[in-house]
Amino acid sequence: MKQALKKRPIAVLAILLLAIVVVFLVSLQTGAIRISPDAVAKTLFGYGSARDELVLFQFRLPRMVIALLVGAGLAVSGAILQSISQNELADPGILGINTGAGLAVVLFIFFVQGSLTGLGSANLLVMPLFALSGALLAAFLIYILAWKKGITPVRLVLVGIGLNAAFSALLIVIQLRMEPNDFMQATIWLTGNIWGTTWPHVWAVLPWIILLIPITLFKARTLNVLQIGTQSAVSLGVPIEKERRTLLVLAVSLAAVSVAVGGGISFLGLVAPHIARRLVGPKHQVLIPAAALMGALILLTADMIGRNILAPSEIPVGIVIAILGAPYFLYLLMKTR
Amino acid sequence: MSTHAKEAQQDLEKAKARSKPLAAVSVLVIGLGFLVFALVLSISYGAAQIDFKTVWQAVFSFEPGLTEHQIIQEIRLPRALGAALVGSFLAVSGAIMQGMTRNALAEPSIMGVMDGAALAIAIMFAFAAHVSGFHLMVASFIGAGAGAAFVFAIGSLARGGLTPAKLALAGVTVGAFLSAISSGIAIHFDVAQDISFWFAGGLSGMNWTNIKLIVPVAMIGLLLALALSKSVTVLSLGEDVARGLGQRIFLVKTLGVVAVLLLTGAGVAVAGSIGFVGLVIPHITRGLVGVDYRYIIPCSAVLGALLLVLADLAARLVNAPYETPVGAMTALIGVPFFLYLARREGRGLS
Numbered sequence: 001m002k003q004a005l006k007k008r009p010i011a012v013l014a015i016l017l018l019a020i021v022v023v024f025l026v027s028l029q030t031g032a033i034r035i036s037p038d039a040v041a042k043t044l045f046g047y048g049s050a051r052d053e054l055v056l057f058q059f060r061l062p063r064m065v066i067a068l069l070v071g072a073g074l075a076v077s078g079a080i081l082q083s084i085s086q087n088e089l090a091d092p093g094i095l096g097i098n099t100g101a102g103l104a105v106v107l108f109i110f111f112v113q114g115s116l117t118g119l120g121s122a123n124l125l126v127m128p129l130f131a132l133s134g135a136l137l138a139a140f141l142i143y144i145l146a147w148k149k150g151i152t153p154v155r156l157v158l159v160g161i162g163l164n165a166a167f168s169a170l171l172i173v174i175q176l177r178m179e180p181n182d183f184m185q186a187t188i189w190l191t192g193n194i195w196g197t198t199w200p201h202v203w204a205v206l207p208w209i210i211l212l213i214p215i216t217l218f219k220a221r222t223l224n225v226l227q228i229g230t231q232s233a234v235s236l237g238v239p240i241e242k243e244r245r246t247l248l249v250l251a252v253s254l255a256a257v258s259v260a261v262g263g264g265i266s267f268l269g270l271v272a273p274h275i276a277r278r279l280v281g282p283k284h285q286v287l288i289p290a291a292a293l294m295g296a297l298i299l300l301t302a303d304m305i306g307r308n309i310l311a312p313s314e315i316p317v318g319i320v321i322a323i324l325g326a327p328y329f330l331y332l333l334m335k336t337r
Numbered sequence: 338m339s340t341h342a343k344e345a346q347q348d349l350e351k352a353k354a355r356s357k358p359l360a361a362v363s364v365l366v367i368g369l370g371f372l373v374f375a376l377v378l379s380i381s382y383g384a385a386q387i388d389f390k391t392v393w394q395a396v397f398s399f400e401p402g403l404t405e406h407q408i409i410q411e412i413r414l415p416r417a418l419g420a421a422l423v424g425s426f427l428a429v430s431g432a433i434m435q436g437m438t439r440n441a442l443a444e445p446s447i448m449g450v451m452d453g454a455a456l457a458i459a460i461m462f463a464f465a466a467h468v469s470g471f472h473l474m475v476a477s478f479i480g481a482g483a484g485a486a487f488v489f490a491i492g493s494l495a496r497g498g499l500t501p502a503k504l505a506l507a508g509v510t511v512g513a514f515l516s517a518i519s520s521g522i523a524i525h526f527d528v529a530q531d532i533s534f535w536f537a538g539g540l541s542g543m544n545w546t547n548i549k550l551i552v553p554v555a556m557i558g559l560l561l562a563l564a565l566s567k568s569v570t571v572l573s574l575g576e577d578v579a580r581g582l583g584q585r586i587f588l589v590k591t592l593g594v595v596a597v598l599l600l601t602g603a604g605v606a607v608a609g610s611i612g613f614v615g616l617v618i619p620h621i622t623r624g625l626v627g628v629d630y631r632y633i634i635p636c637s638a639v640l641g642a643l644l645l646v647l648a649d650l651a652a653r654l655v656n657a658p659y660e661t662p663v664g665a666m667t668a669l670i671g672v673p674f675f676l677y678l679a680r681r682e683g684r685g686l687s
Contacts, residue, residue: 089506093513145676158442158679161509162672165612169668172533173661180530187529191520266513315521322517329510333503334495 009286012279016293020068023297027064027304028056058198066197066261067303067317068296069209071268073258075295076213076288078269079276080251083227083284084244085156088274088336089329092135092255093266095160099167100138101131101259103174106186110174128204128260135256138163139248192265192318194303201261208257213292216250220284223247227282265299265318267325272298274332345581348574356627361636364625368639372421375646379417380409383653387413411544419543420649420663421642423608426555426600428641429562429634431615432622436569436630437593441620441678442505445601446612452512452519453484454605455532459519463526474550474606481602485594487511540608540649540663551603558599562634565592569630611664613671614641614648620674644670 028040033055035043043052074092081090092098108130146152146159175186216223222243225236255269272295273287280290299317302324306315381387387395387405394400395409427445434443445451457480461468468476491507523529568589571579579586604611618641619633626632648666655661 094506094509145680148680155680158505159676161505162675162679164509165668165675166672169612169662169665169672173665176533176662177659183530183533184524184527187520187533188524191517191524310525313525316524319517319521319524322513323521326510326514326517330491330507330514333506333510334491336496 009280009290013286013290013293016290016297020293020297020300023300023304024064027300028060030304031055031060031307062199062202063194063197063303064300065202066194066205067299069202069205070194070258070262070265071272071295071297071299072213072292073205073209073254073295074262074265074269074299075272075276075291076216077251077254077258078295079273079284079288079291080216080223080247080254081269082273083223084247084251086227087157088332089157089270091267091270092251092259093264093269094157094164095139095142096164096167097135097138097142097160097252097255098259098264098266099164099171100141101135101256102190102264103167103171104130104134104137105189105260106171106174107134109182109186109189110178128208128257131260132253132256135252135259136249138167139252143248188316189263191316192263192321193316194262194299197261205257205261208253212250212254212257213288216247216254217285217288219243219247219250220288223284223288224282227284262299263316263318265321267329268295268298268321271325271328274328345574345578348578349571349582352570352574352628356629356632357625358629358632361626361632364622364636365639368636368643372639372643372646375643375650376417376421379420379646379650380413382650383408383413415545415548416540416543416649417646419548419607420540420646422548422551422555423540423604423611424614424641424643424645424648425638426551426558426604426641427611427614427645428618428622428637429559430597430600430604432619432630432633432637433562433565433569433593433597434615435619436573436633437590438504439573439575440504441681442616442675444613444616445597445604446610446615448504448508449484449488449511449515450481450598450601451484451605451610451612452515453480453482453487454478454602455610456480456484456515456519456522459522459528459532462528462532463522471550474603477606478598478602481605482598484511484515485598485601489594540652541660543607547607551607554599555603558596558603559638561592561596562600563631565589565596566630566634569593569634570628573628573630609664611645611667613667613675614644616678617671617674618644620678 025037025040029035029037033051035052035055039048039052040056042048043056048056078091081092081095082088105127108127142156142160142163145163146155148155171190175183178186226240226243226247259265273291276287276290276294279294280286299321302320303317306317306320309315309320377389377392381389381392387409391405392409395403395406396414399410400406430445431443434445434448435441454477457476458473461473461476465472488504488508488511491511492504495503495507519532520529523532568579568584571582571584572586572589576586579589601615618637622633622637622640626636645663645667648670649663652661652663652666655666
């Protein structure tokens with residue numbers, strides 16, 4: 001019995017990985033231009049037609065890699081937030097962190113991008129930094145505004161909702177001043193979109209993700225303790241507020257980097273860790289990797305759906321995620337006390 | 338009379354003792370005075386500055402040949418009146434919602450009402466591009482009703498009932514769900530900016546036709562609200578008290594929801610999404626006149642009208658000649674207030 005339980009997380013991780021590989025292979029073939037499996041194989045080994053090579057290497061692959069990275073980033077961010085707030089319903093989107101990052105990026109598009117034409121790839125590297133500062137500022141504001149001799153989960157969520165409204169109001173003010181083209185770009189970006197991504201986008205996020213997720217794993221033990229509750233954490237000698245702040249910065253950074261290239265994707269950070277917890281249990285040593293894989297799988301699948309369901313026009317992946325994720329959230333809301 | 342009914346009666350008497358009829362009358366009189374002043378300001382300030390004397394003449398001795406009189410009669414006057422009407426609708430709507438649900442955070446814009454209306458409008462823009470204002474309004478009513486029904490259903494199905502946090506979360510989530518569908522439609526049919534402009538700058542498009550459309554519907558809503566005001570007071574003391582006094586809770590709640598839908602639907606249909614008026618005003622009014630909804634509802638109407646007329650004026654002046662969306666102005670006032678209530682974890686109703 002004990003051995004079965006020990007083996008199970010590894011089996012789950014393996015199945016998730018396998019599922020990702022399968023969806024990845026299917027996703028390579030589908031889209032506005034269909035490419036048959038053998039053409040995909042040929043192209044991957046360097047014998048494909050010029051058109052297939054362009055579609056696969058320049059459009060489809062970078063986008064799918066981004067989906068994997070962003071999905072993993074948001075899921076781990078959500079897992080951290082849920083543990084440190086001891087609140088099943090915490091998510092970077094609901095707390096207003098996404099909107100904070102979004103506001104910073106839209107300000108960047110509005111004020112800076114126009115004057116920086118020709119510096120395309122430099123912009124791409126600067127954007128995550130803007131998103132990061134916006135998200136950190138939002139998180140800082142939520143934290144101090146919800147602070148009243150400590151933090152309670154309810155207060156944290158309500159303050160997040162309020163700040164979200166403030167950021168959205170500012171967003172509308174800025175958006176309405178934009179040219180129609182920029183406006184459409186900003187709208188699509190804000191609803192969460194990973195199309196039109198290129199390899200430089202991948203290089204802009206990859207280092208962050210492969211740096212931040214292992215750090216989180218390194219903190220798994222602390223997360224386990226924090227999840228049990230404040231009282232026992234104190235008695236186990238964990239400096240709670242300090243650890244909580246460090247982990248909050250980690251969660252916010254992951255969300256911000258993901259939002260910078262993926263836009264305002266809500267609910268993924270909520271749903272993925274939830275399902276992962278059901279599959280592998282609450283121990284963060286396995287929960288974190290399971291959540292990361294689950295997030296990557298969901299986002300990759302959702303992107304494939306968004307690309308194909310109304311083809312040839314595409315639906316931003318954030319919309320697909322919201323339509324699938326919101327009912328799940330409502331189900332959780334009805335269940336929890 | 339049983340002891341339970343007696344206790345309920347006592348609760349009601351206590352609540353009545355804590356209400357301030359004198360304050361209510363002063364709020365009404367002074368509020369109306371300020372409202373008239375704000376309306377005159379709103380009519381005279383704009384792209385073309387017009388002095389008070391001309392405003393007076395344009396209203397009371399209209400000469401069709403004068404451009405300034407035309408501007409006042411056709412643009413400024415309907416806009417100012419429209420702002421006042423919509424402000425009062427939203428405030429009364431918020432007051433009823435807060436009283437009925439005993440929830441300090443209840444408010445038209447966070448309850449899925451606005452997003453439901455927005456979805457309906459998105460559908461209309463996408464599939465029936467040149468519909469009349471009347472059809473847009475009907476669509477917005479249906480959307481508002483569906484959104485609100487959705488949120489209330491989920492809130493009341495939740496284990497542990499409709500706590501402020503649950504209602505807020507349900508509202509936000511349903512809102513996100515509905516607006517995701519709206520964005521999908523908007524992006525697919527390339528009508529996103531039209532919809533945003535329609536929603537953000539609703540008051541600038543106000544004309545007499547709009548006003549004629551909303552007044553009858555919303556008047557029914559206002560009269561219903563006034564007729565219900567006594568029952569809302571009883572409900573705001575808790576369902577136990579209401580039951581003890583022999584109130585038909587289901588009937589009152591249903592009629593209350595109808596009033597909310599008529600008022601919010603009318604507001605959203607002509608002015609788009611304007612948040613926080615319905616949150617802030619009822620709280621301020623309760624602070625001024627006490628907990629009797631027979632005073633709260635008319636006073637909320639006056640103060641809500643005053644707030645929106647001033648917010649609209651500010652939205653035009655802050656960055657002239659560009660208009661700032663009026664919803665952003667009300668958010669500027671409303672968000673700090675919401676945060677204050679959030680810090681009390683939604684326990685703001687006395």
